[in-house]
Amino acid sequence: xxxxxxxxxxxxxxxxxxxFLTASLIxxxxxxxxVFEAASGAFTGLMIGQMTDAMLGHLQVHxxxxxxxxxxxxxxxxxxxxxxxxxxxxxxxQPGVESYSRRLKFGAMFSNYTxxxxxxxxxxxxxxxxxTLPLLASRITRGTATLEKGHIIIPDLLANGMxxxxxxxxxxxxxxxxxSVNAAQLVxxxxxxxxxxxxxxxxxxxxxxxxxxxxxxAPEISEIAVRLKDFDQLDxxxxxxxxxxxxxxxxxxxxxxxxxxxxxxxxxYNVAVLINIxxxxxxxxxxxxxxxxxxxxxxMSVYERVKEIGTIAAMGTMPRTILSMFVIEGLSLGVLGILxxxxxxxxxxxxxxxxxxxxxxxxxxxxxLSPQVDxxxxxxxxxxxxxxxxxxxxxxxxxxxxMEPVEALRHG
Amino acid sequence: MSLIVADDLTKTYTTGTVRMxxxxxxxxxxxxxxxxxxxxxxxxGKTTLLNLIGALDRPTTGRLLVADTDVSTLDRRAAAAFRGxxxxxxxxxxxxxxxxxxxxxVEYPLLLIQRVAAAERRRRVLALLEAVGVADQHDKYPDxxxxxxxxxxxxxxxxxTNPQLVLADEPTANLDHANAALVxxxxxxxxxxLKTTFVFSTHxxxxxxxxxxxxxxxxxxxxxxxxxxAAA
Numbered sequence: 320x321x322x323x324x325x326x327x328x329x330x331x332x333x334x335x336x337x338x339f340l341t342a343s344l345i346x347x348x349x350x351x352x353x354v355f356e357a358a359s360g361a362f363t364g365l366m367i368g369q370m371t372d373a374m375l376g377h378l379q380v381h382x383x384x385x386x387x388x389x390x391x392x393x394x395x396x397x398x399x400x401x402x403x404x405x406x407x408x409x410x411x412x413q414p415g416v417e418s419y420s421r422r423l424k425f426g427a428m429f430s431n432y433t434x435x436x437x438x439x440x441x442x443x444x445x446x447x448x449x450x451t452l453p454l455l456a457s458r459i460t461r462g463t464a465t466l467e468k469g470h471i472i473i474p475d476l477l478a479n480g481m482x483x484x485x486x487x488x489x490x491x492x493x494x495x496x497x498x499s500v501n502a503a504q505l506v507x508x509x510x511x512x513x514x515x516x517x518x519x520x521x522x523x524x525x526x527x528x529x530x531x532x533x534x535x536x537a538p539e540i541s542e543i544a545v546r547l548k549d550f551d552q553l554d555x556x557x558x559x560x561x562x563x564x565x566x567x568x569x570x571x572x573x574x575x576x577x578x579x580x581x582x583x584x585x586x587x588y589n590v591a592v593l594i595n596i597x598x599x600x601x602x603x604x605x606x607x608x609x610x611x612x613x614x615x616x617x618x619m620s621v622y623e624r625v626k627e628i629g630t631i632a633a634m635g636t637m638p639r640t641i642l643s644m645f646v647i648e649g650l651s652l653g654v655l656g657i658l659x660x661x662x663x664x665x666x667x668x669x670x671x672x673x674x675x676x677x678x679x680x681x682x683x684x685x686x687x688l689s690p691q692v693d694x695x696x697x698x699x700x701x702x703x704x705x706x707x708x709x710x711x712x713x714x715x716x717x718x719x720x721x722m723e724p725v726e727a728l729r730h731g
Numbered sequence: 732m733s734l735i736v737a738d739d740l741t742k743t744y745t746t747g748t749v750r751m752x753x754x755x756x757x758x759x760x761x762x763x764x765x766x767x768x769x770x771x772x773x774x775x776g777k778t779t780l781l782n783l784i785g786a787l788d789r790p791t792t793g794r795l796l797v798a799d800t801d802v803s804t805l806d807r808r809a810a811a812a813f814r815g816x817x818x819x820x821x822x823x824x825x826x827x828x829x830x831x832x833x834x835x836x837v838e839y840p841l842l843l844i845q846r847v848a849a850a851e852r853r854r855r856v857l858a859l860l861e862a863v864g865v866a867d868q869h870d871k872y873p874d875x876x877x878x879x880x881x882x883x884x885x886x887x888x889x890x891x892t893n894p895q896l897v898l899a900d901e902p903t904a905n906l907d908h909a910n911a912a913l914v915x916x917x918x919x920x921x922x923x924x925l926k927t928t929f930v931f932s933t934h935x936x937x938x939x940x941x942x943x944x945x946x947x948x949x950x951x952x953x954x955x956x957x958x959x960x961a962a963a
Contacts, residue, residue, distance in 0.1 A: 322842050329830035630826040633787055634888075635815020635844045637808065725787040728822070 323640075327648035330620065331655070338652060341616045345656025345704060346663060348605035352700055353664035356598045357690035358671070362678075363591045365686055367581065373454035375581045376420065376544030378557050380406050380564070383575035385541065386584070392426045392439060394496040397539035402573040406543055409563045415556035417548045420444065420451040423529045424541040427493040429473070429522075434481050438473070439521045440491065442529025451546040461485055462509030472509035472523040483507055491524070495533045503532045553580055602700070606707050609653065613711030617649050621715045628719050629727025642720035649712025650705065657701045665692050733796075734896060734928050735761040735784060740793035742779050742951075753779040754790070754951045763895070764926040766919060766941070768933055771948035777932035778900055780948070784930065785818055785898045786810040798895045815844040819889030821899035821918075821931070825881040827873040827888075833880075834860065834869040837887045845892055859887040862924070863917050879910030883917055890921055899931035903938050915941045 331338040371377050385396040398406065403421060410416045423442035428435050441448075445466040449455060456464035459472065462485050466472060471491065477483060485507055492502040505524060513521065530538055547556050561578040568575050582588040621628070628641060668690050677685045742754040754776045761767050769777045782788040783795055786802040787810075795803050798817050805813055814820075819840075827836045837856045841847040847855070860866040863883040865876075873881055882902060889897045899918070903911035915938055922929050931942075939945055940959065947955035 326828075326830060333830055626824075626826065627828060630820075630822065631828070631839075631843075632811065633785065633814065633820050634840050635811050635813075635818075637811055637815075637844075640843055725782050728787075728826075 323644050323647050324651065326644060327651045330624075330648055331651055334620070337616060337619070338655070341612045341652055342655040342659060344612045345609050345653060345708075346660035348608040349657055349660025349700060349704060350664045350667065352598075352601045352605045353661065353697055354667050354671075354690070355601050356696055356700075357664075357668050357693060358688060359594045359598055360693070360696075361688050361690040363594050365688070366587055367591065369454065369686075370585045370587055371546075371550070371581045373452055373458050375584050376451050377547045377550060377553055378545045378560070378578060378580045379584060380410075380543040380545065380560070381541070381577050381579070383577045386577065386579060392424050392541070394425060394533070394539075394541075397423075397541055398543070398576070399539055399574070400537045402576070403538070403540045403543070405567050405573045406564065406576065409560060409567065410543070410545060412563070413556055413559055415547050415549065415552045415559070417546045418447065418450040419543050419545045420447040421526070421538070421540045422448075422542050422544060423526055423533070423535075423538065425493055425529065425533060427491045427532075429477060429481075430490045430492065431481050431483050431487065432490065436477065436481065437520065438477065438491070440471075440493075440529065441521060441523050442526040443523060444526055445523075448523070448544075451544050453546075458512045459509045460512045462507070464509070466508065466523055466525055468525045468527055469506060470508035470525070471505040471528075472511050473507055474520055474522055475510045475512055476520060477522075478507070478510045485510070491532065493532050495535075497534075499534070501532055501534055503528060602703065605700070606703065609656070609704050609707040610711045613649050613652060613708045614714065616652065617645060617712045617715040618718075620648065621645065621719045624719075625722065625727045625730040628722050629724045629730065632722060632724035633728060638720040642716045645716030645719050646709060646712045649708050649716070653705050653708025656708075657704050660704075661697050661701060664697070668692050732763055733760040734763040734765070734798060735759075735930070736794075736796040737784075738794040740780075740783065740790045740795055742776075742783060742788070743791040752951050754783070757793070757948075757951075757953045759946060759953060759956065761928065761930060761944070763928055764922065765928050765930075765944060766922050767928075767930045767944045767946065768939055768942035769930070769946045769948055770933060770939055772934065774950075775948040776951040777948055779951075781898050781900050781930070781932055784896075785820065786813050815840065815892070817895050819892060819894040819897040819927075821882070821885050821889050821897060821902045823901040823904045825873070825878070825885050825905070827881055827884060829873050832870050832872055833865060833876065833884045836873070836884055837891050840888060840892045855891055856887075859891050860884075862921065863887045877910070878906050879913055882906060882910070882914045886914065886917055886921065890925065890927060893925070894927060896928045896930065899929065901933055902931055903933065903935060908937065911935065911938060 382396045382398050388396060410419050420443055425440055427438050427440050429438040460475060473483065483489060487507045488504055489507060490502055490504055492500060494500050526538060547553060557578055557580050564576045567573045632641065671690055676688050678688060737757055737759050740754055740757040741752060744751045744753055769780060771777055783790050784797055786805055790803050794801060800813060831839065834856060837859060838852055841852045860869050863886050865880050865883050868876060868880055903914055906914060918929055919941060921927065933939060942959060945957045945959055946953060
């Protein structure tokens with residue numbers, strides 16, 4: 320084998336310029352795919368992080384039918400205190416769950432005494448919410464990242480549009496489940512930037528204020544946002560929670576529930592899928608580049624060495640040895656392209672991190688793109704390139720191995 | 732004792748509806764350890780006959796025994812295996828692998844065809860390079876060698892597997908007189924030492940004189956067999 324590798328490498332150096340050009344082409348393809356996948360992975364990771372760590376949580380538990388009606392924030396599809404107790408017990412039993420936050424969501428009217436507008440409010444236990452959404456504090460652009468009873472955190476859309484400042488007293492008016500209207504005076508303690516863009520109308524108040532406003536005796540909960548210890552375990556934990564809650568429902572302990580991961584709750588998931596499709600397209604482009612370039616160069620190599628092939632065949636070299644000789648040559652070309660490509664791609668990724676390019680997303684500005692060198696991803700791409708290099712070599716190598724020595728020796 | 736027995740060999744090439752007999756009813760025998768040449772003008776069938784003897788091609792009709800093997804019945808793989816074990820080849824244009832050094836070219840058949848162990852390979856390669864007088868050129872690549880040196884390396888490569896038969900198609904055609912004489916004397920010496928049968932083709936009268944037996948071919952027919960003074 321070492322002899323075949325030696326012959327292959329020497330034949331590549333024999334046609335140095337052609338081998339270098341082909342290896343460069345493969346390398347450029349590898350660089351493009353590795354850097355694109357790293358950058359797009361960093362972008363989607365950052366965006367998913369923003370969505371899950373500042374707004375949604377990794378997964379959410381609702382009463383069945385709630386998500387389908389979420390635009391109306393229905394107060395009729397709530398988890399009762401008994402339901403919540405079972406859900407909490409279930410979540411605490413899951414080793415993959417880090418924290419969770421109960422939310423009482425409702426629609427309200429917001430007034431600064433001169434103007435009134437609609438608002439979506441989240442009644443929360445602040446400590447739980449902050450623990451479950453570690454990036455929420457960073458969204459509070461004015462005021463303190465705390466929430467006491469009697470206070471409200473409002474979206475900056477309202478603050479800017481209605482000229483509301485920190486410390487101002489505002490009135491929140493809401494209709495409860497029975498249809499009666501109630502109002503509460505609250506002090507603005509924070510202004511919240513919205514992850515999704517300028518249309519955000521979500522505010523926060525303490526859950527006890529929310530219960531009081533909605534005239535609830537016991538806390539009913541619209542949704543429970545859950546944070547996991549390991550995001551990569553999302554599907555497993557979601558499945559386990561779903562299964563455990565289903566058993567509780569079957570046993571008649573709670574109402575029917577539904578468990579959604581962030582993917583089912585955020586439209587950004589479709590963007591992430593699109594980015595993955597683009598990455599796959601780039602990989603397919605790489606496959607085409609490697610296939611065509613390796614096949615082309617190996618065909619040329621075979622045509623140029625017909626007499627050599629005839630000679631070694633005449634001497635008694637077995638067809639499979641001749642086949643191996645050319646396959647190893649194509650493989651070596653692929654390895655060369657991969658080594659150059661991976662090295663340059665890794666350097667480019669490190670370079671991007673040194674430069675630290677920033678971008679804006681929605682109302683988030685100055686987000687830093689930090690792609691990482693993913694060795695596993697590099698290994699997969701390298702494996703694909705090697706496989707395709709071998710596939711591209713098989714036809715020319717087979718042609719070489721099937722040559723009749725007597726005809727090959729006649730070749731000028 | 733005969734190493735090669737050819738009985739009524741005919742080789743016909745067909746192109747479309749045109750049939751051309753490259754060899755017709757050729758019958759001969761060649762003994763072991765002979766130094767034999769086939770001569771004749773271009774197109775007389777010399778190369779075709781060497782190709783048949785070397786199991787590179789099959790006769791259309793007739794029987795051809797080489798080292799007690801009927802080479803006309805061998806399939807592709809069996810023919811390759813037979814060549815690798817029994818026959819060494821020397822080519823007019825040397826046909827050394829340009830990416831291998833002189834040493835590696837001679838070593839090639841032992842390594843990739845006969846799979847001989849490293850120590851034995853080294854011993855045989857160095858001995859043959861020494862015997863053909865190019866030991867000091869062992870680390871040179873073919874493009875760094877003269878024609879005579881290349882052909883002597885080709886002789887070493889043909890002999891390194893200890894074949895029973897060496898076939899050489901116009902081995903001196905690309906050499907000047909001095910190098911041609913050197914290569915022929917090397918081949919002859921190797922035959923004397925190793926008792927290998929050498930069969931070659933030529934149309935060079937000076938080379939013919941080196942052969943012990945000369946077969947003459949014309950238009951695909953064997954028209955004569957001469958025993959020369961070299962046989963004495």
